[in-house]
Amino acid sequence: MKIITVKDAQAGGKVAFEILSEKLAAGAKVLGLATGSTPIPLYQEIVNSNLDFSDVTSINLDEYVGLPVENEQSYDYFMREHLFNAKPFKQSFLPNGLAEDLQEETKRYDAVIDSHPVDLQILGIGRNGHIGFNEPGTSFDITTHVVDLAQDTIQANSRFFDTIDDVPKQAISMGIASIMNSKTILLLAFGEEKSDAIAQMVNGPITEELPASVLQQHADVIVIADEAAASKL
Template sequence: MKVIKVLNEKEVGKVAGDLILSAIQSNSSSILGLATGSTPESTYEYLIEDFKKNKTDWSKVKTFNLDEYVGLSPDHKKSYRYFMNDKLFHKINIDIKNTHVPDGLKIENPEDYDKLISKNGGIDLQLLGIGTNGHIGFNEPGTSFDSLTSVVDLTAETIEVNSRFFESALEVPKKAVSMGLTSIMNARKIVLIAIGKNKAEAIKQLINGNISINWPCTILQNHKDVTVIIDEEAASLI
């Protein structure tokens, strides 16, 4: 596991963005796994600026997002599909048909998402954030390390943290469709980013803790190619 400590959120976005751009430059048909939430926003802003300046070609790139809220339609302003369109996809030249986000309204066979990823050749680079309780994707503490894409229950802690994106915690969906831990581990390269002091304990467990389902992020210690990019506050306990 490679750990890169930088000064602030902007630097996290630059370093992560450069790794993504390097993947695309090496393979114009790269398969990327992407994340949502506030943490990757600086990365997406950096990628958009690069597209404006350097015209990096995204036309053959395919993407698969980690998760989506159950019950939200793709055009719902709080859905992760809407987030990705707004924060990245509509601002670069990616073919929207090559972008995949789990459908929060069609949850009968969530494992089909893994089959679709496999059919497309598997993920070359997976971008991850991390929850305060160590979740990656929406794989909460206690999730089996053997899990594939499925419908999961969100913990009260995760609902409370995510309530900042809604009018109140009552509006946050209680379930999500999420890639499983095995789904994530199948990626050939993983880049995990974390910003802020509230992520410091999770980063400590990720890097120095024992591998345990109590901290889902610790499964990444078993992956052969993981880069962790953190700002000074997130790195404060290591």
């Protein structure tokens, strides 16, 4: 696990962009993408660049259950606003949170991932150590699944909604086993509130109670953390 410490999120976005550019130049064709505030500096760097993604496929980590793609809080909407409208990809996959049969949707998404092995997976990390929407206690062996969101995750996401009651209580998430199959993992963490999770991820025991700790077992993980997030390493 390689740790890169940067001054702040904007600097982190620049370093992440350099790594992504190198991977594309080396032949990467499939990117695993994340949502939330953490990857926005990276996406801004991409949008402002001259990189062409017309031959690149993207696969997103997750999507809320029950939100139409037109909803401003859906991850489909997020990706279009922050990246896809400016940088169209060859094809872009997200889970369908409105699927009538959610279990069938998880199988469909597993098939998408299996047929498009991820070259570079972008990750954030939750304050409780979750990656994607894989909450503490999630099996390391699980693939795409329907998640009942933890209360602290709902609380953290409530800042994006009018009230906490509007926050979806479920999501479809790429599983930990699927994430671990990515060739390279690039995890971004910014802010002091992520410092405990980062310290435990890097130096703590490998345990399903801190999902990100499994990354210790991956052969190629790069962590970009600002000084605040790295303060307890």
